[in-house]
Amino acid sequence: MRLFSLLAAILLALLLLAPDTVAEEPARPRLVVLVYFDQFRGDYLERWKDEFGEGGFDRITGDGAWFLNCHYPYAYTVTAAGHASVATGCAPAVHGVIGNDWYERSVGKSVNCVGSDRHEQVPVRTLEGADNDEKKGAKGGVSPDRMLKPTIADAIKLGTDGKGKVVALSLKNRGAALPGGRAPDACYWMDGGTGLFVTSTYYREVLHPWVAEFNKTKPAERWRGKTWDRFRTDLDYAKLSGPDDIAGESKGAAGQGRVFPHPFEPKDPKTKPAYLSAVYTSPFGNELLLDLAEKAIAAEGLGTDDAPDLLSLSFSSNDAVGHAWGPDSQEVLDVTLRSDRIMKRLLDVLDAKVGRGKYVLAMTADHGICPLPEVSRKQGKDAARVQPALAAKVEAFLVEKYGKGAAKWVEAASGPWLYLNAKAVKAAGVKQADVEEELARWLVKRDGVEAAYTRTSLVAGAGPVDATGQMVARSFRAERSGDVYVLLKPYHLPTAVLDTGTTHGSPWEYDTHVPLVVYGAGVTPGMRKERVTPLAMAAILSTAAGVKPPTGATAPVPTGLFTPVRK
Structure with a gap:
């Protein structure tokens, strides 16, 4: 009986000396x-x-x-x-x-x-x-x-x-x-x-x-x-x-x-x-x-x-x-x-x-x-202010390639996207994917253009095989995006009219x-x-x-960001 009491006392002492249990959640802020x-x-x-x-x-x-x-x-x-x-x-x-x-x-x-x-x-x-x-x-x-x-x-x-x-x-x-x-x-x-x-x-x-x-x-x-x-x-x-x-x-x-x-x-x-x-x-x-x-x-x-x-x-x-x-x-x-x-x-x-x-x-x-292209050029970088994807230039190329129809080939241009006119494509009797590809090949030959990505390749997942293409795919929403994404080279700005200042919008x-x-x-x-x-x-x-992340959130909390709470 005395031995049992001694063991119980030792066990109690060890429990009292043991570290607090650690919870997974961080301290809760107000x-x-x-x-x-x-x-x-x-x-x-x-x-x-x-x-x-x-x-x-x-x-x-x-x-x-x-x-x-x-x-x-x-x-x-x-x-x-x-x-x-x-x-x-x-x-x-x-x-x-x-x-x-x-x-x-x-x-x-x-x-x-x-x-x-x-x-x-x-x-x-x-x-x-x-x-x-x-x-x-x-x-x-x-x-x-x-x-x-x-x-x-x-x-x-x-x-x-x-x-x-x-x-x-x-x-x-x-x-x-x-x-x-x-x-x-x-x-x-x-x-x-x-x-x-x-x-x-x-x-x-x-x-x-x-x-x-x-x-x-x-x-x-x-x-x-x-x-x-x-x-x-x-x-x-x-x-x-x-x-x-x-x-x-x-x-x-x-x-x-x-x-x-x-x-x-x-x-x-x-x-x-x-x-x-x-x-x-x-x-x-x-x-x-x-x-x-x-x-x-x-x-x-x-x-x-x-x-x-x-x-x-x-x-x-x-x-x-x-x-x-x-x-x-x-x-x-x-x-x-x-x-x-x-x-x-x-x-x-x-x-x-x-x-x-x-x-x-x-x-x-x-x-x-x-950076301002003028500053980048002084540092020895290839930099310029360009506008290779003006709707008028693109329209002229497509007319030369496929002919002039009842509707314009370019329905709209917004940001890096060119939106083709489905009516013009249908009237010309050509495939949408072929027009996109021809336009993309023409665009990459323009000054300051790094690459061009087509809707067809982005939807199929076949085009964006490199890291930059994957970034373009993450910016693509089928019902809102255009048909060809024009990517400029690093340190190139998409402007010819605005000859001063700078902007953003690239994957660089x-x-x-x-x-x-x-x-x-x-x-x-x-x-x-x-x-x-x-x-x-x-x-x-x-x-x-202390709430669940919004549905759709994909990026996790970086490992070890929060210090566990001791209870």
Whole structure:
């Protein structure tokens, strides 16, 4: 009996000394925050790491998981495709948002990714000063209906029985509507004609009181009469980026000019949209969005109860600045330095309102950016501005090859896609696949063209055998894509009319490489070099929130990202 008591005592002692059991799930945050910096290329965090201040990018990369080798797996890298792919966890071929807009054969016209004729802007839209994407749809209605798969936001709504709140904000309508999913509690973007934040009747009939109060202060007006100059007078901007005046740079918006300082006031002071365009094409558009985000966090009580909430923020001004001056400009350096301070301010607000250690924040971008061809040529690269696939040139080739019929051969051109006219093909008595192949062979002989992919080969899965072709296939959706995809060579821009500035939309590394940083509750910190995709974000944030990832999400959570909880 004494021996039994002794053994029992020893066993009890061993149990008390044993380590806690380890659960598979990470610590549960009250709030998950998805941050996009539009057109923030993947090398910026490393390139200017030593110039960032304390508490911003250095905090999330030092105390969080920083994935240095993160790339989009598809070819047509544009804003809408990036936002939708991150939010859904799948490629455009699956979620259907193949571009910012595309040609819809069923209606015979181009459609915007979030444009909706069935809804109206709230309050009534102002077309003056709006960009081309915003002008799609006369009433400015917006909805996520063209996105075919659910998002992180939808997964949180489903996984919490609707208790988890979702707030999605951006300067761009697509930057808010796509991550916001089907039923966000708040979804807002900026009206380019007024500088006020608006929504759509898809979401609600009147503005939230906190948005209406914010708009009453006319927040976008505070930079009138001021200029945008360098943020850090102690830094050698030319050494860290490049000369202030670079061949190929544009003059920005509303007469901002190619060199610092950049004015906000247009030549005609009565032209409000020109002033607003200048604010948008500067770091201060990001400040405007963060001001609204602070209001949202407080007014909606994000992260203040047990049901996890989602805040999606898409900072758009980096994109406008990068398009105008290019990634090697002093302007992009400056907006990046100021983005670091945006991140610090956001983290400080989250610490104060939600509590340090009680949220998870993940940062990425929707795409990268091509260097200015003029800069690339100085570096010895083959680079140029070309337009080999102009519809008129393609039409002339097909007429010469097959003859002129009752209908034009080219029905439409949108992004990298050429849409052939089925009526012309049928009238000529030729096979669609043969026309596609002939056109593709002709295109690859044009200056600046790397390859051309046909619908027939993409549908059959026979054509895209190389890695780049597989990326094109992931950007292809049969009912929305065209018949021939034209791929330009690296460092070549698809433009002859726009002879300054730059763009994105290729499968080349400068466009696919973006940051992926995950910081906060339960995250195992460290710098990681394995190749990952930003599509993993859907699984990452869903797992952090304790809900199932959205159906359609394919990329898994990177191994070891979350530290298991001891219970």
